[in-house]
Amino acid sequence: MSDVIDRGGAWAVVGAGPHGLSALKNLLQLGLDADGFERDTDLGGNWNFHAENSRVYESTHLISTKPFTQFPDFPMPDAYPDYPSHWQVHRYFRSYAEHFGLLDHLHFNSEVVSVTPAADQRWDVTMRDRETGDETTRQYAGVVIANGHNWWPKIPQYPGQDTFTGEIKHSADYKSADVVRGKRVLVVGAGNTGCDVAVESAQNAKETFHSTRRGYYYNPKYAFGRPSDQTADLLLALRLPLALRRVMFKSVLRLTVGDFEKFGLRKPDHEFFETHPIVNQQLVYYVGHGDISPKPDIARFDGSTVHFEDGTSAEIDVVVFCTGYLAHFPFLDDSYLNLDGDHPVLARQIFTPATPTLAVSGLIQPDSGQWTIAHWQGMLIATYAALRAQDPQAAQRFYDAMVAETGVRFTGGAEYKDSTRHYYEIAHQEYLRAIERDLQRIESMTPSVMAAAR
Amino acid sequence: MSRLRRSSKVMRLWDWSVPPTSAHREVLSIVPEGWIDAPRATRKPPILFVHGLAHGAWCWREHWMPAAAERGFPVYAVSLRGHGDSGGRKRLGRTLLRHYVHDVMQTITELPQQPVLVGHSMGALVSQLVADRYSPRGLALLTPAPIQGAAYEMPKLIRKRPLDAAKVLAGGTLPLRAEQLFTGLDEATAARYVDRLGRESPWAQYELLLPHRIGPVRCPVLVVGTPDDRVVDEKAVEVTAAAYGVDPVWLPGIGHDLMLDGGWEKALSVVLDWVDERC
Ligand SMILES: Cc1cc2nc3c(=O)[nH]c(=O)nc-3n(C[C@H](O)[C@H](O)[C@H](O)COP(=O)(O)OP(=O)(O)OC[C@H]3O[C@@H](n4cnc5c(N)ncnc54)[C@H](O)[C@@H]3O)c2cc1C
Numbered sequence: 089m090s091d092v093i094d095r096g097g098a099w100a101v102v103g104a105g106p107h108g109l110s111a112l113k114n115l116l117q118l119g120l121d122a123d124g125f126e127r128d129t130d131l132g133g134n135w136n137f138h139a140e141n142s143r144v145y146e147s148t149h150l151i152s153t154k155p156f157t158q159f160p161d162f163p164m165p166d167a168y169p170d171y172p173s174h175w176q177v178h179r180y181f182r183s184y185a186e187h188f189g190l191l192d193h194l195h196f197n198s199e200v201v202s203v204t205p206a207a208d209q210r211w212d213v214t215m216r217d218r219e220t221g222d223e224t225t226r227q228y229a230g231v232v233i234a235n236g237h238n239w240w241p242k243i244p245q246y247p248g249q250d251t252f253t254g255e256i257k258h259s260a261d262y263k264s265a266d267v268v269r270g271k272r273v274l275v276v277g278a279g280n281t282g283c284d285v286a287v288e289s290a291q292n293a294k295e296t297f298h299s300t301r302r303g304y305y306y307n308p309k310y311a312f313g314r315p316s317d318q319t320a321d322l323l324l325a326l327r328l329p330l331a332l333r334r335v336m337f338k339s340v341l342r343l344t345v346g347d348f349e350k351f352g353l354r355k356p357d358h359e360f361f362e363t364h365p366i367v368n369q370q371l372v373y374y375v376g377h378g379d380i381s382p383k384p385d386i387a388r389f390d391g392s393t394v395h396f397e398d399g400t401s402a403e404i405d406v407v408v409f410c411t412g413y414l415a416h417f418p419f420l421d422d423s424y425l426n427l428d429g430d431h432p433v434l435a436r437q438i439f440t441p442a443t444p445t446l447a448v449s450g451l452i453q454p455d456s457g458q459w460t461i462a463h464w465q466g467m468l469i470a471t472y473a474a475l476r477a478q479d480p481q482a483a484q485r486f487y488d489a490m491v492a493e494t495g496v497r498f499t500g501g502a503e504y505k506d507s508t509r510h511y512y513e514i515a516h517q518e519y520l521r522a523i524e525r526d527l528q529r530i531e532s533m534t535p536s537v538m539a540a541a542r
Numbered sequence: 543m544s545r546l547r548r549s550s551k552v553m554r555l556w557d558w559s560v561p562p563t564s565a566h567r568e569v570l571s572i573v574p575e576g577w578i579d580a581p582r583a584t585r586k587p588p589i590l591f592v593h594g595l596a597h598g599a600w601c602w603r604e605h606w607m608p609a610a611a612e613r614g615f616p617v618y619a620v621s622l623r624g625h626g627d628s629g630g631r632k633r634l635g636r637t638l639l640r641h642y643v644h645d646v647m648q649t650i651t652e653l654p655q656q657p658v659l660v661g662h663s664m665g666a667l668v669s670q671l672v673a674d675r676y677s678p679r680g681l682a683l684l685t686p687a688p689i690q691g692a693a694y695e696m697p698k699l700i701r702k703r704p705l706d707a708a709k710v711l712a713g714g715t716l717p718l719r720a721e722q723l724f725t726g727l728d729e730a731t732a733a734r735y736v737d738r739l740g741r742e743s744p745w746a747q748y749e750l751l752l753p754h755r756i757g758p759v760r761c762p763v764l765v766v767g768t769p770d771d772r773v774v775d776e777k778a779v780e781v782t783a784a785a786y787g788v789d790p791v792w793l794p795g796i797g798h799d800l801m802l803d804g805g806w807e808k809a810l811s812v813v814l815d816w817v818d819e820r821c
Binding site: 117183186 | 548549550551552553554555556557558559560561564582644647648651652653654655656675676677758760
């Protein structure tokens, strides 16, 4: 173990997507030492288009508008539109990192291959240089895991799938409409990616079928001349009860988009807010133009034919599974993340009951933009890390109170549909109210953190 | 004082659901040669100046910006919307302090690194509201509009300058005259500056009367006041300083507009020495 470099009180951050960046920034801002590791040659994570693990495609634009999506201490430029493109998002993350001086603390091309416990609740973090293959191990006081949960494809299996003569792709392989151009296409799944791909296919493919397990609410990006997520936040701000918000949302949909069933789409089998919101104004439009044929779940594959559960079938050249992604932590023993089957069960979706010096940032799927939450997760982790450095006993008290709430969900009163897609779903305002209370508590325990920081 | 909260404010429902509109921004700057290529760790931090009520970025351009750049600081000054050569004049009647905060935040994100914020009068209050969401390298508050709200000043204003008070309450811009802003300027120069003053948003002025929260400020804070200030009294300066646990620095002989008044060199060196030492 002599070749382990001791990094003293420093924390390691795995990943330089928005969650890793904001954790790194907040740790440094509170006066801690920290190193960030990124397996790619550039920062931005999912929004770093050319990275192996980026899941954005050429046409990706945000589905949430700027005010809530951005880091609260680093707003996006006024010159950006309401729904910026992935190129603009990437540029934004770069200027964030430059402004806060993060580049000096980031190691690129460095894949974390193992995170193992050392004495005194410290961690040995081993990274592999992806150019040379060299491995180095450094020891840290704590680790923030921010490796993202939107890159490890979840691929379903249907009867006869191996006999299918066409191509099978996952949205992970979908970077542009080249995949579908001129073909007979089946898009599977009605997440935001599935709907985007279906629309793009409608514009470029010969024929497009869209298979979904259930009917959904397809929300418009604009309603009554305002971005609809801002209106949703306004209703939440007014603290309107869930039932009333449901009625209002459904009437807005009816007034602006119309009756889904009349378009040949299925009636949603669930209440509003019970599934992750889909924001897509174009899907219904293309269904109405006959360029997308809605289909139920797949029953089986047979040669070049796909049979659906309603007894219909279609001839297909390429299937694009937009069936989502799973969290994946290949560098860490599962026992540290309190797994329930295939997903971690944490406190605030951040702290694990297994150890006080490991925190996860980004294991969330909010009904809103994400980086405001990334900032506050990073802030809570950093404040906690700073308290551990100054007053370990107080930090332990905070940690104990935190993990007593392991598994508590923030659903905004709704019952999420049971699906891997909702493992990490949160109602953003309810979640942030909890984080605000946590910060109040921990900041009152740490007057000296304020003074110690620069 | 109980209104002053010290913990992080996460919920910003208003900003999320009704975000401030954008307006064209005038940003003046002087960046010393070679600064941008110097190593980040050793070069001097940028300074961003935020002007006060009815002023504009021009008030810093007059003396402070060139002098501070001469000392090696990259300096920037923003005109809040409706002021100086920024846009938004027509919408001034619908402008709130949060729009000013937005303008300063937008300016900050264009800077190459975290600046020291230097706010004057109402700009000092805006700077404090900015520091509630963003961690600047340092926060200098010059003859600051009181964080606890200026409502307590109203009876005095009504007694001493009833017409001015009536005007403000009716939504007019608080009249600022040479004798209130300056102590040591010749008449012509003072008149030239007073001439450049513009209008202020009535809503922003009303907001100045109310108490405001300060956030968990984690950077060094400097509070500068003058006993010869006829706009912001000594008590307001003391309360602001106390809120941050610092002692105010007093500069007798200079008036409220300490970046324009005779003796501005002294005031500037107090600020820059503090930046060199503490930030
Ligand atoms: C198509 C699509 C559209 C989306 N649209 C929106 C939207 O409109 N609004 C929104 O808020 N969110 C959206 N998201 C969600 C998106 O995932 C988040 O915005 C955000 O990118 C998550 O950030 P993260 O830092 O947690 O993960 P990521 O962005 O995935 O970053 C993780 C980083 O960790 C690195 N990494 C992983 N493992 C290792 C390792 N072992 N060692 C070193 N580095 C490692 C990866 O290379 C990557 O750079 C969208 C996602 C997709 C796929």
